[in-house]
Amino acid sequence: MTDSQATDQPERLRQKGRPRNSDAAARSLTAILNLVRTWRANTRQELERESELGRAIVSDRLATLADLGLVDESELGEASGGRAPRLVQFKAERARIVVATLDQTALGVGLADLSGRLLTEHHEELDLSAPAEATVARLGTLFDWLLGKDASPAPLWGIGISAPGPVQLPPGDDFLAGSPSFLPAWENHPFIEQLTVRFRAPAWIRSSVETMAVGELHASGGAGASDMLFVKVGKRIGASAICDGRLYRGAQGAAGLIGQLPVTSGARTAPLDLMAGSDMIAREGRAAAEAGASPVLADILARIGAITAIDVGQAAQMGDAVSMEVMSRSGHLIGHVVAALANMLNPSIIVLSGSIAQTNDILLAAVRETVYGESHPLVTRDLKISASRMGSSAGLAGAAKVVSEALFDPDLMREWITHGAPTAMPRFRATLAQIDALLSGSGRAERPAPPPSANAHSDRPS
Amino acid sequence: MPITGLGPHGERATPANRLKLSSEDQQLAQDRRFSVAIVLHTARSDWSNQQMAGIVGTLGDCAAVVTEVVDCGFDAPTQIAALERLGRAPVDAIISVPVANATVAEAHRQVARASIKLILHDNVPTGLLPGSDYTSLVSADNFGLGLIAAELLAAHIPPGREIVLLAYGEDFYATNEREIAFGRWMLVNRPDIKVRTVRFAGLDTAGEAALTAARAHPGIAGMFVVWDTPAIGAIAALEASGFGIPVTTVDLGNDAAVLLSQGRQIVGIAAQQPYWQGVAVAEATILAMLGRIIPSWVALPGLAVTRQNVAEMYQTVWRAQAPRDIIDALK
Numbered sequence: 137m138t139d140s141q142a143t144d145q146p147e148r149l150r151q152k153g154r155p156r157n158s159d160a161a162a163r164s165l166t167a168i169l170n171l172v173r174t175w176r177a178n179t180r181q182e183l184e185r186e187s188e189l190g191r192a193i194v195s196d197r198l199a200t201l202a203d204l205g206l207v208d209e210s211e212l213g214e215a216s217g218g219r220a221p222r223l224v225q226f227k228a229e230r231a232r233i234v235v236a237t238l239d240q241t242a243l244g245v246g247l248a249d250l251s252g253r254l255l256t257e258h259h260e261e262l263d264l265s266a267p268a269e270a271t272v273a274r275l276g277t278l279f280d281w282l283l284g285k286d287a288s289p290a291p292l293w294g295i296g297i298s299a300p301g302p303v304q305l306p307p308g309d310d311f312l313a314g315s316p317s318f319l320p321a322w323e324n325h326p327f328i329e330q331l332t333v334r335f336r337a338p339a340w341i342r343s344s345v346e347t348m349a350v351g352e353l354h355a356s357g358g359a360g361a362s363d364m365l366f367v368k369v370g371k372r373i374g375a376s377a378i379c380d381g382r383l384y385r386g387a388q389g390a391a392g393l394i395g396q397l398p399v400t401s402g403a404r405t406a407p408l409d410l411m412a413g414s415d416m417i418a419r420e421g422r423a424a425a426e427a428g429a430s431p432v433l434a435d436i437l438a439r440i441g442a443i444t445a446i447d448v449g450q451a452a453q454m455g456d457a458v459s460m461e462v463m464s465r466s467g468h469l470i471g472h473v474v475a476a477l478a479n480m481l482n483p484s485i486i487v488l489s490g491s492i493a494q495t496n497d498i499l500l501a502a503v504r505e506t507v508y509g510e511s512h513p514l515v516t517r518d519l520k521i522s523a524s525r526m527g528s529s530a531g532l533a534g535a536a537k538v539v540s541e542a543l544f545d546p547d548l549m550r551e552w553i554t555h556g557a558p559t560a561m562p563r564f565r566a567t568l569a570q571i572d573a574l575l576s577g578s579g580r581a582e583r584p585a586p587p588p589s590a591n592a593h594s595d596r597p598s
Numbered sequence: 599m600p601i602t603g604l605g606p607h608g609e610r611a612t613p614a615n616r617l618k619l620s621s622e623d624q625q626l627a628q629d630r631r632f633s634v635a636i637v638l639h640t641a642r643s644d645w646s647n648q649q650m651a652g653i654v655g656t657l658g659d660c661a662a663v664v665t666e667v668v669d670c671g672f673d674a675p676t677q678i679a680a681l682e683r684l685g686r687a688p689v690d691a692i693i694s695v696p697v698a699n700a701t702v703a704e705a706h707r708q709v710a711r712a713s714i715k716l717i718l719h720d721n722v723p724t725g726l727l728p729g730s731d732y733t734s735l736v737s738a739d740n741f742g743l744g745l746i747a748a749e750l751l752a753a754h755i756p757p758g759r760e761i762v763l764l765a766y767g768e769d770f771y772a773t774n775e776r777e778i779a780f781g782r783w784m785l786v787n788r789p790d791i792k793v794r795t796v797r798f799a800g801l802d803t804a805g806e807a808a809l810t811a812a813r814a815h816p817g818i819a820g821m822f823v824v825w826d827t828p829a830i831g832a833i834a835a836l837e838a839s840g841f842g843i844p845v846t847t848v849d850l851g852n853d854a855a856v857l858l859s860q861g862r863q864i865v866g867i868a869a870q871q872p873y874w875q876g877v878a879v880a881e882a883t884i885l886a887m888l889g890r891i892i893p894s895w896v897a898l899p900g901l902a903v904t905r906q907n908v909a910e911m912y913q914t915v916w917r918a919q920a921p922r923d924i925i926d927a928l929k
Contacts, residue, residue, distance in 0.1 A: 237608075244608050255700060256724050256769050258778060259608035260741065277785070281778060284795070285769065356727060446610050453891075454616070491610055497891060525729040527894075528608025 162550040179221040205230045231293035237531035245278040248536035268325040295339035296535030298347035302390040309542040311338030349376035351534030365483040369490035412466040414445035420462045421448035430458040449496040467502025475510035489524035603741025605895030606722040612893035617881040627660035637694040641669035644851035652876020674701040681705040691715035699769035715886040721771045728894030733886040736879045740772045743868040743900040744779025747846040750866025754844040759819035760792045767797040773824045804828030805835030812841045826851040859927040867903040
């Protein structure tokens with residue numbers, strides 16, 4: 137379905153005498169859809185009870201939501217004595233979300249439905265030090281591929297990006313009208329503007345540790361937990377916290393930069409990134425290979441000419457003593473910092489991610505040993521510490537969930553629900569026109585002004 | 599040859615030699631007399647036959663009995679029914695090549711929930727996670743295969759011409775990777791070539807799809823087909839209608855190898871090593887049944903095959919002498 141088809145919806149609604157764009161109608165539509173979407177109410181009776189709306193209004197709003205393709209009542213639920221009730225189900229396949237993860241060495245892309253569930257994904261190597269223009273072009277090509285491969289005619293409603301560093305964002309969950317600052321080399325590059333214009337859909341961005349934490353929470357081992365600590369181990373070491381089921385971003389979106397914290401090993405004190413990150417692991421591995429202390433690593437060095445942290449991790453897994461020692465030291469240093477966070481936040485689960493953490497049991501064991509040893513017994517009583525099983529998929533799943541939650545955020549949804557689609561919402565159309573004019577008119581990268589706040593438009597007249 | 603692609607969850611590949619069975623592993627497995635079922639996307643291809651030889655032989659060395667082999671014929675309902683049945687059967691492990699993506703995901707997930715070790719070969723339905731939903735994926739470096747096929751075809755394409763990428767319509771990890779890699783190589787190394795992607799829904803429609811594309815774009819100068827069986831169908835349809843264009847594909851099946859040796863349309867093949875992939879699958883299965891930790895993605899590199907090296911590559915891939923047709927054609 138195209139944008140123009142989506143914009144046909146309001147006309148249809150008005151002809152049928154469905155609610156005009158009044159704030160009250162938008163509010164009840166939003167409330168009912170979110171009750172259905174989050175499984176808090178899935179029959180008409182439950183909706184009347186949970187929304188505190190009358191039968192006629194619930195019935196009318198469900199008819200409108202069905203017209204918009206957002207709910208379906210074709211299935212029957214379980215009968216409790218009388219006739220089986222019709223199930224009211226959210227139609228997550230109504231539209232699509234495309235997502236991407238940008239990492240120092242890899243690029244991932246995925247296609248998701250409106251529930252944030254990944255439908256397909258792809259990962260490939262990427263050199264993030266390459267010009268931003270080339271990376272954005274590649275991203276566009278892969279998004280085109282995902283959308284072209286999708287057999288469904290569902291339109292695109294949102295773009296989610298997982299960035300390799302902390303992202304400074306204005307408060308709230310509004311879509312972006314310009315590219316935020318997250319990587320020095322990408323400063324002033326209008327990549328969000330380019331993606332928004334090319335795919336005619338609103339975009340959101342979060343840091344990789346944030347999206348991965350959200351992904352782990354919703355799609356993997358963290359499912360059901362409301363307090364989770366997520367730690368990513370790579371060249372840099374970062375963390376993200378989920379508190380009461382919500383991502384904690386901090387005042388500047390910079391929460392969790394634990395790689396900056398000083399740690400001490402032997403006589404040396406330096407930031408955790410330098411003392412325990414993948415660069416240190418690779419460097420120590422190479423030194424061991426050159427010194428002849430590790431036959432396994434010496435063999436890899438002789439054949440390939442380089443040692444990576446993953447080589448050291450794999451050698452440790454095979455029982456190489458030097459590699460085990462390197463991984464163990466790194467794990468203890470990370471565990472020391474994570475223990476401090478665990479004592480502060482009292483999570484129910486800690487997930488370690490990053491290719492080194494995921495492929496190496498020694499590092500995981502060292503983190504566990506240190507966290508359990510340095511934490512208050514109450515903190516560790518039911519604490520689970522595990523390695524991620526999702527890998528980079530967590531970033532994609534989390535980015536999709538971020539977009540899904542933002543699209544159905546009551547404030548934003550009230551703006552678009554009576555227009556049938558977020559892409560048909562006047563404020564998004566205005567932003568698109570503004571970006572279009574700036575990108576094509578001046579021919580240079582300038583950022584448009586941020587969109588007016590969603591709240592300012594929640595009572596927009598029809 | 600290095601592995602150029604990433605795994606289904608962005609993992610870095612683990613080389614197959616990480617899975618080597620020790621004599622102690624073999625003895626332990628022999629003592630426990632495991633039983634294994636195999637669920638194939640298709641049993642009717644040279645690739646399947648070769649990987650089966652690797653799997654069955656290696657399992658046999660460990661006294662693990664293959665109790666059943668299911669040929670799903672690329673049909674998702676058949677695979678779902680087979681997995682549901684085998685999930686209740688007394689087997690220790692199931693080796694499966696998923697025929698599709700979302701459609702067969704839940705059936706595979708149920709296997710792991712039945713406490714049966716699940717080893718995937720070549721494909722992972724989106725949403726399945728290593729560790730909880732399956733034990734390990736063993737596959738070729740499919741991204742690398744796409745790069746090899748692109749480079750082999752590009753050498754036969756004059757500047758500024760159009761080519762067709764005949765891609766599989768199903769959402770299938772292995773063919774997706776080849777398709778993406780092929781496009782990427784062309785974009786980076788031969789931006790003068792315009793790539794038109796055409797999809798076929800099944801093996802019986804590949805020839806028709808190729809012919810339709812050739813008729814719609816009579817100027818096309820070459821074609822890449824994502825694996826050999828549809829490539830043979832595409833070439834037959836093109837030849838019958840007088841279209842003689844260079845073709846590259848993936849997998850050194852017997853028919854494709856013969857065409858390559860004869861210099862008839864196929865100008866290069868990116869070959870998997872299905873026998874060795876089968877060996878790696880069996881080793882991963884044995885280690886999983888013994889309770890060992892195994893990596894989530896094990897990959898084997900692809901091989902570039904041209905008319906010049908097809909005889910020796912045939913031996914490498916098939917572990918057998920090249921047939922007389924090939925030897926004669928090369929004289």
